[in-house]
Amino acid sequence: MRFLYKYLQRLKLLLSALLLITILSTAGQAQDTPAEPSDADAAGSEVFKAPVIIDGDPLFFLRGSSALPANERAERVQNRIIEIAESSESLNVEITYRDSELGTEILADGVVVSVATEADAELDQMEIDIISVLQGDAIREAIVTYRANRSDEARVSGAIEAAGWTFGFAVFIVLILWLHRRIRRRTLEIVQSYLKDVETVTAKSVQAEAIAALIRYGLNFILLILFFLGFYYYLSFVLLSFAETRYFAQLLLTYLTDPVLLIFRGIISYIPNLIMLALITWITLYIIRGMRVFFDAVEAGSFEMRDFERHWINPTFNIARVVVVLIALVFAVPYIPGSDSAAFQGLTILVGAMLSLGANSVVSNMLAGLFVIYRRSTSIGDRIQIGDHIGDVVQIKLMETHLKSIKNELISIPNSQLMNSDVVNFSKKTDGSGLLLHTTVGIGYEEPPEKIEAMLIEAAHRTKSIKTKPEPFVLWTALADYAINYQINGYTTRGSIIPKIKSDLHRNIVAVFNENNVQIMTPSYIADPPEPKIPTEGWDGHLAHEDDGDEKA
Structure with missing residues (x-):
């Protein structure tokens, strides 16, 4: 039973650490914000309250005044209780009461510890006699507990408890190290077994080693957090085993437990918003999946849309998906934590300013892309x-x-x-005739124009990709200084090979003109050469050279 009582006391101290969080925050708010003056404080003096704490265990609250602030009054009572507790090792404490001008004095072993005033009774909304008795009982229990926790038996028990926590922490470290080695060995094997088919299909573009390294990093990070928490609580529990360091242990528990409890309470209170966000996400994904099915049906031809071109399907789906996601974000933003805070609003303004100032070219390209597509x-x-x-x-x-x-x-x-x-x-057809291909040659004025036009039309007829109907035709584009510029025009429906058609047309023009001994005067003409510039003999595949090593003919 004594063993059970001892650990119930430890549990009480842990709970008192959590209570200390609320007390300290309440006391801080009380010191920062003056209470409303009552009828008894007609002079307008500020009134505060502060707890009396012994070994981290709050006993009761005391009310202060402008002459004696509550924290100073509580500190005096704490020091008197500790002085009385250290003056003897007896577990029997006599509490007596005595009336005075200020209120009811509370004495422990004949020494005045505190005075219960009417202000204290008003604070707790009780009679002064009841308040004095309750404070006296709390003082007696605090003194007895203080002396019991500092006895030789308590110190031996604390040392045994600290050793037990140390042993448990050592086992915890061994477990962490074992998990660390286990993760290093097993992660790659598991990833390789699950991603074997993926590596085969993607020609090993997905490397199992890289994925295993990322998974190991995440698991090791979790182990590091667990080690930190384990060490922190181990140190706190070891300090909690001794009365002299128990207050510091409770502070350590307060510093870590307060944020953890705050996060936990935040998560619990956020569950309704989280459910709403999950519902919005599910509806959004369901709508996007339905749009995907619709556009797949359009692409497959099972659902026809008039004047809707096939290459519009994916861009239209992407635009519709973005619109749906933006609408979902509008509905989801009020349920995001901190969405109504000034920091969140300032961040949205900053992001909007950055996008408007730095993304002009991007936005213009995106809008231009939509126009190009449609x-x-x-x-x-x-x-x-x-x-x-x-x-x-x-x-x-x-x-x-x-x-x-x-x-x-x-x-x-x-x-x-x-x-x-x-x-x-070159691919769009404006009418049934096709594209009009043309090229220009310059021929001297001495040649008959009818002959030149006939030769150009013959060259066009020899070009396979130029249509015979409509017939090719010749235009006179200029009467130059030394030549007439004739433009041969022919229709073709093969716009994708226009460079090849032009090359064939030029080859045929040269061939026809050579056959008829007509010189092409393009690009310029100065005078008649002494010898014709057209070949007089057939091509034999070899170049002629002078025997004496002169320049090439």
Whole structure:
């Protein structure tokens, strides 16, 4: 029974540590905020209250005045109780009462310890006789407990208890070290067994060692927190085993337990908001999943939408998803902890200012990307020309558009540039005739124009990718100083290979003109050369050289 009583006393001290948190906070608020003056305090003096604490155990509250503040009065009573308790080792304490001008004096072993006043009775809303008896009983118990905790038997018991806590802490450290080694050995094996198929599919782009290292880091961090908590409470319980250090142990428990209890109470009080956030999240995910099913049906063709192009599906889904998430955030913000605080509001203003000042180009590119996606002038697969860049559109993103050039180069063009530049689309058909391909040659005035036009049309007919209907035609673009500029025009429906068509057309023009012994005067003409500049003999695959080592012909 004595053993059980001893540990019930320890439990009482632990509970008193928690009570001390409330008492200290209450006392601090009472000292910071003056109480409202009552009828007895007509002079307007400020009135406070403070607890009498012995070995961390609060006994009762005392009321102060402007002449004697409550904390000074409580400290005097504490010192008298300790002096009386240290003056003897007897566990029998005689408490007597005596009336005085100030109130009822409380004596312990014939020494005045405290005076119960009418102000104290008013504080607890009791009669002064009852208050004096209750304070006397608390003083007797405090003195008896103080002497019992400092006896030789109590010190031996405290040492045994501290040794028990030390042994338990040693076992705790051994367990932590064992878990640390176990985590190091087993984490990689478990991760490799679960991610074996993932590594095979992704060609080992997901490395098990890296994932195991991250998991080990997280588990070791948890072990470090547990070790810190274990050491902190071990030190507190060891100090709690001895009466001389019990007050410091209660302070240690107060400093750690107060934040933990505050967090725990915050979590408990936040559960309704957490349920509401979970409900908003579930509804949002359900709506997004439903939109995904709808757009998959549109992409598969099971659900038709008039004038809705296929390459709009993913961008439209992404935009709708962002809108749904933003609406969900509007509903969720009031349930986020601290959302109504000035700090949270200042943070949102700061983020908004940063986005507005530093993301102008990003926002412009995003808006331009939306216009590029939905304006129908450019689609994936089209051959387009933007400035000096010609290529096929392979991807239209929210920020940029990717082209694959005719040289198989990947060109990334910001959407803002795409919006502000002239775009030539070779793939879009404006009518049934196709694209009008053209090139210009300059021929001297001595050649008959009808002959030149016929040769150019013949060259166009020899070019396979130029259509025969509508017929190619020739325009006179300029009457230059030494030549007439003839422009051959032909229709084609193969806009994706325009460079190849032009190359074939130029080759055929040269061939036809050579066959008819007509010189092309482009780019300029000064005078007739002594010899014709057209080949007079067929190509034999070899170059002619002078025998004497002169320059090449």
